[in-house]
Amino acid sequence: MIWNAFAIAVREIGRNLTRAFLTVLGIFIGVAAIITMVTLGQGATLAVKAQISSLGNNLLTLRPGAGFGSRASAAGTPHFTEKDAVIIEEQIAGIAAAAPVRTASLSTIYLQNARLSTVTGTTPIYFQINKWNLAEGRFFTDIDLRSGAAVCVIGPTVRKELFGTENPIGAKIRIGKASCEVIGLLVGKGQAGMFDQDDTIIMPLSALQRRMIGKTSSHDISQIAISAQDGVDSNVLITEITSLMRQRRNLQRNQDNNFNIFDTRQIAETLGATTQLMTMLLAAVAGVSLLVGGIGIMNIMLVSVTERTREIGIRLAIGATAGEVLLQFLVEAVTLSCVGGLLGMLLAFGLCAGLARLIQVPFNFNAQINLIAFLFAAAVGVLFGYAPARRAARLNPIDALRHE
Template sequence: MIAPMLREAWYAMRANRLRTFLTMLGMMIGVGAVVLMTAIGQGAQFVVDQSIASMGSNLFIVLSGSTTSGGVRTGSGAVPTLTMADAEAIAGLPAISAVAPNQPGTAQVVYGPNNWSTRVTGTTPSYLEVRDWSLSAGYPFTDSDVRFATRVALLGQTVVRNLFGDEDPVGKTIRIQQSPFVVVGVLAAKGQSLNGQDQDDTILIPITTAQRKVFGSQFPGTVRFIMAQATSPQSMPAAQQEMTQLLRQRHHIRAGADSDFDIRNLTAVANTAAETSRVMTLMLGAIASISLLVGGIGIMNIMLVSVTERTREIGIRVAIGARERDIRLQFLLEAIIISVSGCFIGVLIGVGGAVLANLVAQMAVVITGASILLAFLVAAGVGVFFGFYPANKAARLSPIEALRYQ
């Protein structure tokens, strides 16, 4: 049944080559636009997701809180209320898997004739775990380095490039704020953070070294902020509650009083960014779908013309025994063939356009089988939807009038 109908559909389409092509063109452009826009949207999403992954997962940042003195309120982190001991206590919580206290600063770094100003972060070895950061060379510093405040450093890729060029930095000695440090390892490249910062432009040193020998501190033993990683995404609310409770207790804060610290869920912030890019992908796809819709209307238009032109043929078919559903299927098949083959070429156009955008405009694009499959299904759906009315019109023609039609 289907095979001869397909053949007849092919004859009918071949008889009006230009018209068939133009109708398909509408679908090609529509599908091409959807595929291309989705590829670009998902590309942007991929970039965001990647920077989120580079930040580390299930991450909290615990900041020193604000204080009010004489009616003047200071911002978060202004008063160093968090200590190394707090960090160690947090590490003991069940919902927390790793904790890294942070003492960041900016310092001039010198190696031989080269010098470079960079972010220097004093922290503990678990920082690498929290940030999900690996080394590309050498070894990380250890807890004993933290205990004895040794002068060792891990360099980010950008720092390596600026100080060492092609030279291997492991084992070399650099100067941070005039003090000599041995480079024990090199951090793997991480790229840009969500707010566009170069994450590789950094040096990690033991936190004790940072406190005592590099930046000094008017409040010994305090840290600027603490990074804490929850054991899983599901345990994040529990982790937040446990930390709040623990710190309030440790800081002797009475019930009802404001906390002197601030816990921020970085993952939630990141998810918002991811959500934004997802919505953007959706928007691009939706706008492109409008051209798909227009393509569908083009199919409907041509099928209506075709039904009118072939009225007599329909009459003949009915006279020799075609049922309404046979006629309907015949015209529906034609509409689907046009939309699906238009879609096929449209996918090629869309993928080609995406590759071109990637090569010429350096845009991040992601083409997934799912998006192509979706475009195909939508196109077939458009064919059925917009082909149905004309096909139904054909099926309901009065055979007598159809046979009389010249």
């Protein structure tokens, strides 16, 4: 009897391909949407976490100016000096390292390739603080720093733009007014928001000050990068650094800070919460699309109730039992729902893989959401396919036949 019902159901699907197609489509889109959105949302959360940790753990950045944005580098705000970095490292407990950082935007030229790059002058400890790893060559050393050697380490973006596929190690590039030898290539960290971390040239602070800029203010530095020791509360460090810097900058009680401290852990927490919110939002949107898909299925099923009720009447009249008719409709609904659900899962897999690559987030197959979406869609399809049939099959055959 089951086999018979299956055979009849398959015939019936083949006969009503448009209806079958629309039913499958509703489930298909709903399932694909929810799986894709949730999977990509989770991928994005992972990507953000990875990027934050690539900035460096427990990294504090001391910057002049009262805060972010237009106030950040207000005119007249005194810069930091190399001495500040040394004092902070010496006087505040719980600090692993502090590196003075001077950045300048300079033109870089190699053969016929020219571009504007952000050049960072700093000390060798900076690589450790910012978690940079070498792909090729070497970092510069304290010896290079003392001698002011014209050497630099470049990020993958600079390498690609200036050298293409050529090996950059040992090549001389022109930075600003001077020539500089490339001694190392960094391992890329990727985008951090709008900002490409890999578009960077890092050289000894002394070389940048003396050779590339060469002005009276050349001993000023623009930032101090500080890494805390593991397990140290960054809030305590911030308080201590703040009071030390107020003292060193002779700020009176009634004066605001003319510097600020940027804490990556805070940013990480904020961004983590934001992406989690985004994932929930995406899941909600996807849930709505599944619901809309479900309503679509319901409409198709309900629109065809008149025709199907007559069909049930005909089947009953020629000798089908109510049970056989119901089994047929159940098999039909289950078949269509499952086909739609499986196709939706396939599409979602393709979409996730493609989109994850496009927006550069990791793609992890999430079995749980696949199962949930599939079961929900199948339940909707079966419910709305079966319920009207159940009502019709309970009628007297003659009432089903006369249904208008």
